[in-house]
Amino acid sequence: MSSPIAAGQPYSSEETQRIIEQFNRDGYYHLGPVLAADEVEALREAMARKVADPRILNDEAGDHIRGISLMRMFEYSEAFRDLVVREPFVSLAEAILGDNCHLMSQNALYTEPDSSKVPDGPGGWHLDDLIHFPLPDAVEQHDPCITMPCFVLQIFTPVSDVESIEYGPTQIVPGSHRAGRGPAEQDKPTFCGTGPISLFARAGDAYMFNNQIWHRGAPNASDRTRFMAGVTYSKRFISQRFYPFIDYRMPPHVMEGASPRLQRLLGRHEKGAYG
Numbered sequence: 001m002s003s004p005i006a007a008g009q010p011y012s013s014e015e016t017q018r019i020i021e022q023f024n025r026d027g028y029y030h031l032g033p034v035l036a037a038d039e040v041e042a043l044r045e046a047m048a049r050k051v052a053d054p055r056i057l058n059d060e061a062g063d064h065i066r067g068i069s070l071m072r073m074f075e076y077s078e079a080f081r082d083l084v085v086r087e088p089f090v091s092l093a094e095a096i097l098g099d100n101c102h103l104m105s106q107n108a109l110y111t112e113p114d115s116s117k118v119p120d121g122p123g124g125w126h127l128d129d130l131i132h133f134p135l136p137d138a139v140e141q142h143d144p145c146i147t148m149p150c151f152v153l154q155i156f157t158p159v160s161d162v163e164s165i166e167y168g169p170t171q172i173v174p175g176s177h178r179a180g181r182g183p184a185e186q187d188k189p190t191f192c193g194t195g196p197i198s199l200f201a202r203a204g205d206a207y208m209f210n211n212q213i214w215h216r217g218a219p220n221a222s223d224r225t226r227f228m229a230g231v232t233y234s235k236r237f238i239s240q241r242f243y244p245f246i247d248y249r250m251p252p253h254v255m256e257g258a259s260p261r262l263q264r265l266l267g268r269h270e271k272g273a274y275g
């Protein structure tokens with residue numbers, strides 16, 4: 001098997017440290033341009049192929065969540081599989097989550113145009129899955145002198161241009177990963193006086209965020225389908241989310257030609273605490 005996904009270059013240790021400090025403070029980091037045109041094309045083609053596959057969206061039990069989130073892309077596309085070990089993503093993930101971190105999931109987001117939506121309208125704000133460190137109402141935020149641990153790291157690599165608001169950019173509220181609660185309102189939520197910002201991107205750019213940050217995909221009010229590729233990494237102790245879970249068996253082709261590092265990221269761990 002081979003894919004056009006390049007090995008890439010990790011950041012220097014100094015640059016990695018600088019990025020992580022900013023990431024810990026703000027809850028997100030925009031990496032700028034990373035992927036080359038042929039890498040973008042391979043990822044986008046895989047998403048289009050999966051969306052068009054009648055076994056996927058026509059079947060409620062298929063590899064999707066609500067028709068827009070295409071699950072386990074590493075199974076479907078070698079390019080997506082190789083994205084898991086693309087630099088600088090994998091080294092950043094290991095620096096943030098630990099050397100034994102793994103792929104938690106790999107859901108690609110396919111968002112068709114909806115001209116009925118207002119691009120900066122309310123709705124859709126959330127943090128992912130659950131609140132890791134909840135706070136009582138009387139406490140506004142986790143003390144800023146505490147470095148909030150990141151358990152789940154979302155990296156997005158848009159493979160269509162999302163360069164202005166009508167194309168439905170990812171939006172985040174800086175610093176809200178320390179809120180200890182979800183957003184209280186759906187129309188421009190603010191955290192400690194800071195409102196939402198849009199992470200505009202061209203195809204091939206990348207950005208990442210702590211899954212505790214308040215975020216959403218803004219409505220796609222354009223005439224262009226939005227394609228979001230990426231990788232969700234987590235700490236070793238967070239379970240991988242490969243549907244149908246206990247009954248999941250990774251297809252043998254996924255491990256074919258995989259380096260030891262990629263095998264570990266796919267879940268081939270060494271023994272440790274508890275097992």
Ligand SMILES: [Fe+2]
Pocket residue numbers: 126127128215
């Ligand atoms: Fe989310």
